[in-house]
Amino acid sequence: MRKLTVLLLLLTVFVAISNAAVPKTSAGRVTYKVSYNGKISETGGITVTYLNNTVRIDRAGMDGVKIQGMPSETGYIDYAGQKVFQVADLNSGKRISTEQGFDKLPKLEMTQETEKILGYTCKKAQTVIRSNKIEIWFTEESGLKGSPSPTSGLPNGLVLKIVRNGNYAEIADKIEMLKPNKMKPLLPESMGEVMEAPYYRQAMNESLVTTVQIFKDEQLSFGNPINNPDPESGATLHYSGGTVIVKKVKLPSFQTPYDIFAELTQYSNGDAYDRTGSVFVIPVSKSISFLDALQKGIATLPVYKDRQGKAYQGVVATDNYEPPVELISFFTPFGIRHFNNQVKVAGITWEDSVVYRQEVTRLKSLLSGEVWIGVFIGNYDKGGHKVSLKLKYHPSESTTVSKQWAKPLFCTNNLMEMSGQEYGTMFKDDSLKVDFEVPQGVKNIQLQYISTGHGGWDQGDEFVPKLNQIFVDGQNVYGYTPWRCDCGTFRKYNPASGNFWNGLSSSDLSRSGWCPGTSTNPVFIPLNNLKPGKHQLKVAIPIGEREGGSFSSWCVSGVLTGEIE
Numbered sequence: 001m002r003k004l005t006v007l008l009l010l011l012t013v014f015v016a017i018s019n020a021a022v023p024k025t026s027a028g029r030v031t032y033k034v035s036y037n038g039k040i041s042e043t044g045g046i047t048v049t050y051l052n053n054t055v056r057i058d059r060a061g062m063d064g065v066k067i068q069g070m071p072s073e074t075g076y077i078d079y080a081g082q083k084v085f086q087v088a089d090l091n092s093g094k095r096i097s098t099e100q101g102f103d104k105l106p107k108l109e110m111t112q113e114t115e116k117i118l119g120y121t122c123k124k125a126q127t128v129i130r131s132n133k134i135e136i137w138f139t140e141e142s143g144l145k146g147s148p149s150p151t152s153g154l155p156n157g158l159v160l161k162i163v164r165n166g167n168y169a170e171i172a173d174k175i176e177m178l179k180p181n182k183m184k185p186l187l188p189e190s191m192g193e194v195m196e197a198p199y200y201r202q203a204m205n206e207s208l209v210t211t212v213q214i215f216k217d218e219q220l221s222f223g224n225p226i227n228n229p230d231p232e233s234g235a236t237l238h239y240s241g242g243t244v245i246v247k248k249v250k251l252p253s254f255q256t257p258y259d260i261f262a263e264l265t266q267y268s269n270g271d272a273y274d275r276t277g278s279v280f281v282i283p284v285s286k287s288i289s290f291l292d293a294l295q296k297g298i299a300t301l302p303v304y305k306d307r308q309g310k311a312y313q314g315v316v317a318t319d320n321y322e323p324p325v326e327l328i329s330f331f332t333p334f335g336i337r338h339f340n341n342q343v344k345v346a347g348i349t350w351e352d353s354v355v356y357r358q359e360v361t362r363l364k365s366l367l368s369g370e371v372w373i374g375v376f377i378g379n380y381d382k383g384g385h386k387v388s389l390k391l392k393y394h395p396s397e398s399t400t401v402s403k404q405w406a407k408p409l410f411c412t413n414n415l416m417e418m419s420g421q422e423y424g425t426m427f428k429d430d431s432l433k434v435d436f437e438v439p440q441g442v443k444n445i446q447l448q449y450i451s452t453g454h455g456g457w458d459q460g461d462e463f464v465p466k467l468n469q470i471f472v473d474g475q476n477v478y479g480y481t482p483w484r485c486d487c488g489t490f491r492k493y494n495p496a497s498g499n500f501w502n503g504l505s506s507s508d509l510s511r512s513g514w515c516p517g518t519s520t521n522p523v524f525i526p527l528n529n530l531k532p533g534k535h536q537l538k539v540a541i542p543i544g545e546r547e548g549g550s551f552s553s554w555c556v557s558g559v560l561t562g563e564i565e
Contacts, residue, residue: 026143027051027178030158035169046148046170049186050158051178053079055146056186070395071207076187077150084150086200087188090207095192098200106153108136117160118175127153137161142175210252210393218245219269220377221384222418231295239294241418242384246282246294246374253368257396259361262327263389264375267353268338270383272496274507274516276454276555277330278413279356279389281363282372283322290314290324290415291372298419306426313421316410316434323411324374325366326557329450330356332377332385333517334507335496343495350495356519362448362561365404367391376415403564405442409434409537413555423454423553430471430540436560440532445562447525447537451482453512455552461544462511462552470525471538478525482513493517527560 027050034044045060057075076085084105087097108125115122120139127134129152138157147159148170160172195203215236222241229235236247264279282290292300293314301314302321314323333354340350360367377385410432412424426432438445451468453461470478487508494507494516507516514520544552
């Protein structure tokens, strides 16, 4: 009997020692709701799974938004390795990841505040990340530890609520305790290609974006031989002495909401001056198009006459013609890149190129399927300029898809300047008029209007503010003065700009709606009162008088946009 008692005692001690040597396992799952300004997100939500010293974080979508085609992304916390991971499987099938050590996470400051969440007493810690106040409530009572957002700071416990700037919150909604022996390991077998965080995020973003390269390092110059291939070949075609390039491209069509950005990169290949430039689409649905003028000559375009009887080629829409639609109206700086090493100014390091990036989503009806796209830079130099153009299609967070409508009305930017197309001097006595028709079922109509003044002497309209007025059916619907007084901001893009005796440079001077090295933003004029049927629009600008051989002109373009019900 005594031997049996001793054996039982030894067995009890052995079991106790064994239990002490093997730490108690813990496992669970916590679901979190996402709210913004107190409103719970219908598409958000976070599920966090805990198993011993590892945590897996699954979100409903990037930033709580479900978007078609989004890569699958999962977060992990590895307490044994003292690291936080993000792992993504891209649509291409490639896996990428990034990692961050616990020592690199934000440091937390404990407070005296506590709060009950799901029956657990939570302590409050806080930190500041890039001027954002982060408040974290965590409990040490659950037997679990981890967080739905470890990069906000990782306390020693289970995070049940995170609040950013008092308006965005991730709040635990349910806790389930699980059986560890029924679970598979949480960490993935492969992390794929491990990247530094900036490159990981770039790869994630680019996997969502559809990019169409239209032009790549194409030259726009004057006076060089031109040998164009077949226009239907998809190759770049050069026209108007080499100052215009166009290409027929096939653009994507989407059944889900998306935003479109046009991105042009430009630098000098020999020309030192600031020049008028344009990225444009050529509508070809009518019997005559601007493409006809490029291929057959400017005389193929319909003529518009001002009150003095002067003729202008292809500037307004007619029954059988639609003018080009500007995606970006831009102006080259003075000699960027080509003259960087030839001009030294103390305190200035010249930029290498200019990137003009502009949203063009409202013109999406013109940017799908087969489309003719072109770039113009007016210059008389054999080196000229070089450009690259991309269209980028970004998935939108919008939950509704609307069918867009666009109707080109006018464009006085003489894109074929080197082929004799007239400058926009017709504004004397309010003489730019265009007739148009609005179809049934179009709503939210706006005029997308771009305007810049030109005439490069002291009293020329480049340097004199002029009121632009828009009339529809005889009623004045809008008026404003295009003017840029921030041109000095872009001095580092203008190495060849002349420096004056008073400390200013030519590129510093304020101008009528533009600066050397910038694009000109359109203004959006609401015309919601337009009813279906025929209408007339008029542009009035008090253009300056001629002085000898000098004259002023205006590059204005307008397109109606709306949504089809």
